[in-house]
Amino acid sequence: MSNHGKILTLSNIILLLGLFVQVSGNRLTRWWDMAVGGGDVDASAGLCALAVAPRGYKCEEHQVVTTDGYILSMQRIPFGRNGGAGGTRRQPVLLQHGVLVDGITWLLNSPQESLAFILADSGFDVWISNIRGTHFSRKHTSLDPNSRSYWDWSWDELVSTDLPAIVDFVYKQSSQKLHYVGHSLGTLVALASFSEGKLVDKLKSAALLSPVAYLTHMQTPLGVLFANAFVGEIITNLLGVSEFNPASAVVVNLLKGFCSLPGIDCYDLMTSFTGNNCCLNASTLELFLKYEPQPTSTKNMVHLAQTFRDGVLTKYDYEREDLNIKSYGQTTPPVYNLTNIPVDLPLFLSYGGEDLLSDVSDVAQLLDDLKLHQIDKLSVQFLKDFAHLDFIMGVTAKQVVYPSMISFFHDHDK
Numbered sequence: 400m401s402n403h404g405k406i407l408t409l410s411n412i413i414l415l416l417g418l419f420v421q422v423s424g425n426r427l428t429r430w431w432d433m434a435v436g437g438g439d440v441d442a443s444a445g446l447c448a449l450a451v452a453p454r455g456y457k458c459e460e461h462q463v464v465t466t467d468g469y470i471l472s473m474q475r476i477p478f479g480r481n482g483g484a485g486g487t488r489r490q491p492v493l494l495q496h497g498v499l500v501d502g503i504t505w506l507l508n509s510p511q512e513s514l515a516f517i518l519a520d521s522g523f524d525v526w527i528s529n530i531r532g533t534h535f536s537r538k539h540t541s542l543d544p545n546s547r548s549y550w551d552w553s554w555d556e557l558v559s560t561d562l563p564a565i566v567d568f569v570y571k572q573s574s575q576k577l578h579y580v581g582h583s584l585g586t587l588v589a590l591a592s593f594s595e596g597k598l599v600d601k602l603k604s605a606a607l608l609s610p611v612a613y614l615t616h617m618q619t620p621l622g623v624l625f626a627n628a629f630v631g632e633i634i635t636n637l638l639g640v641s642e643f644n645p646a647s648a649v650v651v652n653l654l655k656g657f658c659s660l661p662g663i664d665c666y667d668l669m670t671s672f673t674g675n676n677c678c679l680n681a682s683t684l685e686l687f688l689k690y691e692p693q694p695t696s697t698k699n700m701v702h703l704a705q706t707f708r709d710g711v712l713t714k715y716d717y718e719r720e721d722l723n724i725k726s727y728g729q730t731t732p733p734v735y736n737l738t739n740i741p742v743d744l745p746l747f748l749s750y751g752g753e754d755l756l757s758d759v760s761d762v763a764q765l766l767d768d769l770k771l772h773q774i775d776k777l778s779v780q781f782l783k784d785f786a787h788l789d790f791i792m793g794v795t796a797k798q799v800v801y802p803s804m805i806s807f808f809h810d811h812d813k
Contacts, residue, residue: 446474446527446535450506455480456519461572464540465531465564467556472535473565474502474527475572479520480510489524490603490812491573493566497583498554498699499645499692501535502527504582504791507686512797514580521805526569526577530561532642533693550641553702553715557588563597570601578808579605582791583756586610590765591712593740604745604811606804608790609757612737612765614707616758626707644694674753674786678793687792712737737768745811747778749800751785778807 447458451474459475478489494505494515505527510516519525529536531552532544542549569577579602581589586607592598593605617626640649702715709716714732717723723730740746746769750762759781769777780803782789790796 446502450503451476454510454516456516463564463568465560467560468540468542469531470538470540471531471561471565472529476515476519476525489522491524491526491569491575491577492518493526493528493569493577493579495528495581495585497585499695501533501693502529503690507683507792508794512794514791514801517797517801524573528565530557532695547641550696551698552696553699554584554588555714558591562588562592566598566601576601576603578603582608583611587612590737591735593744594735594737599741599744604747604808606747608749609754609787610748610750610762610765611757612712613761615710616760617755626704641697642694643697643700645692673788674755676786676788676793677784678789678795680794683792737765742772743776745776747804747807749780749790751789752783753786756787
């Protein structure tokens with residue numbers, strides 16, 4: 400999984416920032432000339448008060464403490480606006496966002512178009528995750544978020560620590576197995592977890608939207624440049640930055656420099672990095688830029704860049720044999736072998752023909768890993784006009800993606 404991990408990382412970086420993103424009318428606005436809203440969000444207010452309760456839904460704030468001390472924020476929408484369908488014992492569903500964003504991405508459209516609200520109104524008990532380092536999950540039992548040690552993690556820790564803690568919490572709260580929905584990086588960490596046998600005993604099924612595993616076919620010039628320039632390593636080693644905050648002066652200036660290079664097109668990045676999203680509207684994009692992008696660790700960006708460059712899905716490579724031996728007992732990082740995913744785990748995959756991050760050829764490689772999966776446990780949906788963000792922000796997803804996914808959940812509720 401070489402090319403795709405990088406793109407997902409740098410793509411979302413810039414895409415979310417939008418060196419030039421169209422957010423109103425036909426006017427293009429350079430991202431470094433506009434106020435980026437993600438850093439201005441008041442985390443103390445909570446996501447429930449910010450984006451759920453104003454829509455008329457009951458919402459609960461929860462906290463999950465990981466084994467390494469990170470305090471993660473979760474939101475629960477226990478039922479629909481009108482009580483929803485179903486009985487008192489509702490089926491839990493966990494929504495896991497991608498990189499450089501947080502749980503609000505499931506809530507940006509109207510209640511009739513946002514997956515979290517649609518699931519709640521369909522009778523599900525909806526749980527929204529926010530991974531470590533994002534604005535609502537920036538606390539720790541002992542570490543200061545401004546310290547380097549707080550940011551010493553990559554998506555390996557999401558696999559080994561965050562997801563198990565989150566899934567276990569929902570499992571214990573609901574006393575039943577849950578359905579999982581991941582988008583982008585949320586699919587990568589799920590697939591890696593499944594390959595190691597994690598989570599599967601507490602899940603009924605998993606829906607993977609814009610599934611990311613292999614990234615070999617990413618070809619956008621700016622994304623390739625970022626990946627091959629070891630961007631994460633540059634920021635960490637040369638600039639000493641352990642928190643990768645797209646709104647920071649360091650990252651802004653770095654992106655400006657890359658965009659001045661010959662052959663690099665920094666206009667219409669939403670399309671350049673994610674593909675030609677068919678179904679986004681200007682008001683959703685404007686709201687998106689009000690709350691996103693989110694910080695992540697530079698080490699996480701390095702790990703994603705490694706995945707792109709190396710073409711293999713492995714744990715973090717310390718690029719020194721002694722450090723790899725110390726961490727893994729071997730000179731090279733262990734591989735996440737996706738062929739080890741249990742063949743009887745129900746999986747729903749939905750991907751798009753216009754997606755530059757979850758490329759159709761890379762999804763084909765993932766499907767090859769799943770070729771021995773039980774036929775009745777694997778459902779694959781291909782939408783030729785969809786790109787990366789259409790699956791979570793597109794106004795037509797409510798018609799072409801979500802009904803099939805919900806039907807899949809119902810088929811595997813037992």
